[in-house]
Amino acid sequence: MRGGRRVDLVHAKWTQLKSKHHSHIPVAPVGYAGAFTEDVLVVAIQQNERQMPLEQQPAILVRGLVKRYDTVEAVKGIDLTVRSGEIFGFLGPNGAGKSTTISVLCTLLRPTEGSAEVAGYDVDRHPALVRQRIGLIFQDPSLDDQLTARENLWFHAMAYGVPHEERGPRINAALKMVDLDDRAGSPVKTFSGGMKRRLEIARGILHSPEVLFLDEPTIGLDPQTRARVWDHLRGIHARSPITIFMTTHYMEEAEWCDRIAIIDHGRIVAEGTPADLKSQVGGDVVVVSTDDDDRAIAEVWESFQIEAAKGTGEIRIEVPDGAEFVPRLLREMTVPVRTVTVRRPSLDDVFLKLTGRAIRDEEADPKAMMRRFARTWRGGR
Numbered sequence: 001m002r003g004g005r006r007v008d009l010v011h012a013k014w015t016q017l018k019s020k021h022h023s024h025i026p027v028a029p030v031g032y033a034g035a036f037t038e039d040v041l042v043v044a045i046q047q048n049e050r051q052m053p054l055e056q057q058p059a060i061l062v063r064g065l066v067k068r069y070d071t072v073e074a075v076k077g078i079d080l081t082v083r084s085g086e087i088f089g090f091l092g093p094n095g096a097g098k099s100t101t102i103s104v105l106c107t108l109l110r111p112t113e114g115s116a117e118v119a120g121y122d123v124d125r126h127p128a129l130v131r132q133r134i135g136l137i138f139q140d141p142s143l144d145d146q147l148t149a150r151e152n153l154w155f156h157a158m159a160y161g162v163p164h165e166e167r168g169p170r171i172n173a174a175l176k177m178v179d180l181d182d183r184a185g186s187p188v189k190t191f192s193g194g195m196k197r198r199l200e201i202a203r204g205i206l207h208s209p210e211v212l213f214l215d216e217p218t219i220g221l222d223p224q225t226r227a228r229v230w231d232h233l234r235g236i237h238a239r240s241p242i243t244i245f246m247t248t249h250y251m252e253e254a255e256w257c258d259r260i261a262i263i264d265h266g267r268i269v270a271e272g273t274p275a276d277l278k279s280q281v282g283g284d285v286v287v288v289s290t291d292d293d294d295r296a297i298a299e300v301w302e303s304f305q306i307e308a309a310k311g312t313g314e315i316r317i318e319v320p321d322g323a324e325f326v327p328r329l330l331r332e333m334t335v336p337v338r339t340v341t342v343r344r345p346s347l348d349d350v351f352l353k354l355t356g357r358a359i360r361d362e363e364a365d366p367k368a369m370m371r372r373f374a375r376t377w378r379g380g381r
């Protein structure tokens with residue numbers, strides 16, 4: 001059978017299957033469309049012939065990435081390198097360009113300028129090969145509630161071309177890994193939010209991706225369930241060479257990352273380990289709640305020539321020695337002070353210092369994301 005005819009048949013079959021069973025699957029199956037073209041085969045051969053060992057190749061390589069929407073420049077020429085096998089945190093306030101960047105890396109959007117490679121393949125020229133090598137867990141649930149846990153995973157295995165003889169063992173292992181093996185036959189509609197998130201993690205790793213993207217993986221979960229989800233994620237990372245690229249607004253989660261990049265107004269403003277970033281604040285952070293925060297900020301400047309940052313119902317002051325500073329502060333302040341706390345810098349302090357505002361929940365628009373999926377499947381990307 002000629003290659004073009006084979007592509008048409010695979011495309012038609014996949015479209016029929018997707019329409020009948022699971023219309024919101026975000027990635028193409030192995031062998032979909034471009035995977036049969038000579039261009040893609042040449043790239044695959046080149047990848048296999050690279051002299052650099054796979055573990056030394058960057059999992060994600062971004063150079064001069066720009067994304068514009070008409071006159072709005074959402075991403076303004078960022079450079080980013082994520083090493084293979086690391087847990088990388090991507091943080092940013094609303095509208096910073098974080099979601100746009102991730103959408104480009106996952107082939108949901110095309111870059112306006114610059115380049116991005118994921119797992120060794122250019123996201124714009126070879127999106128099908130990128131999709132085969134990534135796992136993707138969205139902020140909003142994307143499971144089929146009418147199917148059982150095992151059926152959700154079985155369909156995912158088919159979509160990614162997992163060999164038939166491997167599907168059962170892989171599904172069993174994935175369910176066991178997230179402590180859902182005893183609920184394999186239960187409809188997903190009977191699951192709690194935490195159970196659904198764990199099942200999505202199992203689905204995300206089922207096809208053994210090289211890079212796992214997590215968009216706010218524990219948003220809306222209680223602290224105990226959040227901790228349990230992260231226990232599973234860290235366990236998966238410890239047992240496999242997978243690279244994890246995540247966004248989160250929970251700073252205690254960001255502390256678990258090997259490295260972090262903070263994006264604001266479409267540009268990377270800081271990058272490094274959590275310890276490196278916190279060292280940019282230095283010393284101690286004095287947190288003060290008063291009856292008039294604006295007046296208190298003015299008095300701190302008048303008395304000490306220190307710029308205090310305004311938080312939510314409090315002000316934050318960075319000083320070399322909090323214990324020495326607090327008595328002086330209380331003597332000089334005329335504004336009534338309700339509470340004073342001295343602590344070491346946190347990533348919240350770093351974020352506030354660099355962006356001028358506290359990190360907030362991302363307001364994901366699931367309808368907009370589904371529209372992007374539709375454009376992707378129609379070939380518009």
